[in-house]
Amino acid sequence: MMQAVGFQRCAATEFFDCFAGTTKENTARKYGVRGANFIAYKQ
Amino acid sequence: MEQFCEITLDRERLKSEIRSTYSLVAETPTGDFHFHRGPEYAARQLGYDGEELSMLPGASTASFAGVGNPFRVREMPSGAFVIDLGSGAGMDCLLAGRRVGRQGRVLGVDMTDAMLDLARTSAGKADMPQVEFAFGEITDLPIDDASVDLAISNGVINLAVDKPAVFKELYRVLKPGGWIQFADIVIDQELSEKARNDIDLWVG
Numbered sequence: 001m002m003q004a005v006g007f008q009r010c011a012a013t014e015f016f017d018c019f020a021g022t023t024k025e026n027t028a029r030k031y032g033v034r035g036a037n038f039i040a041y042k043q
Numbered sequence: 044m045e046q047f048c049e050i051t052l053d054r055e056r057l058k059s060e061i062r063s064t065y066s067l068v069a070e071t072p073t074g075d076f077h078f079h080r081g082p083e084y085a086a087r088q089l090g091y092d093g094e095e096l097s098m099l100p101g102a103s104t105a106s107f108a109g110v111g112n113p114f115r116v117r118e119m120p121s122g123a124f125v126i127d128l129g130s131g132a133g134m135d136c137l138l139a140g141r142r143v144g145r146q147g148r149v150l151g152v153d154m155t156d157a158m159l160d161l162a163r164t165s166a167g168k169a170d171m172p173q174v175e176f177a178f179g180e181i182t183d184l185p186i187d188d189a190s191v192d193l194a195i196s197n198g199v200i201n202l203a204v205d206k207p208a209v210f211k212e213l214y215r216v217l218k219p220g221g222w223i224q225f226a227d228i229v230i231d232q233e234l235s236e237k238a239r240n241d242i243d244l245w246v247g
Contacts (some may be wrong), residue, residue: 004225005210012229016089016112018198024077034230035089035110035198038118039224042217 035043050204052240058180062155065108069132069157073107074187078198080108089226090115099137103165104119106132106158109197111226112139113150122146123192126216128225129153129199130179133162133174139195140166140174147176150186158209182208186193193217196225202246 002010016035019028028034065077072080079088082104084092096104110129119125119142130151139149142215151174151242153159157174167176179185181196181203194213203209213223238244 001207001211005207005214007210007214007223013116014111014225015229015244016111018079018088018228020088022077022079032229032236034229035226036222036229037111037226039118039222041222042214042219 002011002040003032006042008043011038013037013039050228050239052167052204052242053165054204057202057242057246058154060242063130064246065131065155066157067162068106068108069102069155070195076108078108078110080219081105082107082134085109085112094175095138096140099134100165102161102167103133103169107134107162109135109226110228111179111197113195113197113226115192116224117222119193120200123244124148125150125188126184126186126191126194127151128184128194128196128213129202130162130176131155131158131197131199132159133165135195135197136162136174136176137171138164140169140171143173145173147173148182149174152177152181152184154178182212184216185187188215189218192221192227193214194221196223198227200225201228 003006018035019025044227082096085091121144125139130136130153136149136151162176
């Protein structure tokens with residue numbers, strides 16, 4: 001999606017278990033929902 | 044291959060629900076929400092520096108509800124112009140303000156008045172005139188073309204129905220050579236059409 005508008009060198013750099021300990025923890029695990037860090041550049 | 048799922052929900056109702064939920068977070072950060080809030084969570088699960096967070100006004104950190112940590116992606120250069128999409132109570136803007144210094148500028152954009160009030164008060168308490176906040180939507184930023192060095196965001200782009208429009212808008216405001224370093228939600232499985240259009244699941 002980022003590349004489609006022109007961004008380059010797009011990458012996910014790290015993932016976070018941000019729903020651990022919440023009421024949605026089981027749902028998040030079932031569907032693989034996580035937080036993630038991203039970077040992308042405009043040339 | 045790019046894939047875009049059809050979203051047919053009522054976009055104005057979604058925006059209204061987002062404003063309502065995050066107004067509640069601003070007013071009662073210890074309330075009952077399905078997502079974590081606060082500086083202890085940020086330090087424990089997202090790798091923020093707890094000592095640095097303790098130096099910020101408590102109102103800016105108590106309502107923090109991010110999902111990752113943009114500051115672990117790349118260092119922020121001193122003197123840069125940084126924008127924060129969906130700046131909430133302003134915690135990430137204040138951290139960015141410490142990094143860019145008074146020669147730099149940080150502009151947080153948010154569409155929830157209660158969050159903007161908290162963030163502006165906190166920037167004043169922190170004596171950071173380089174940190175400002177503006178009302179706006181992330182698909183229509185109140186920012187000039189090619190004026191921004193880098194953009195951050197934390198758990199907000201997932202709330203936009205038209206995500207390509209968000210990235211187009213970011214591309215518009217960034218200078219050539221500028222970049223985005225942000226955190227957001229990812230999902231390993233495709234959701235059903237019913238789930239994709241359930242506003243309660245979008246907002247919680």
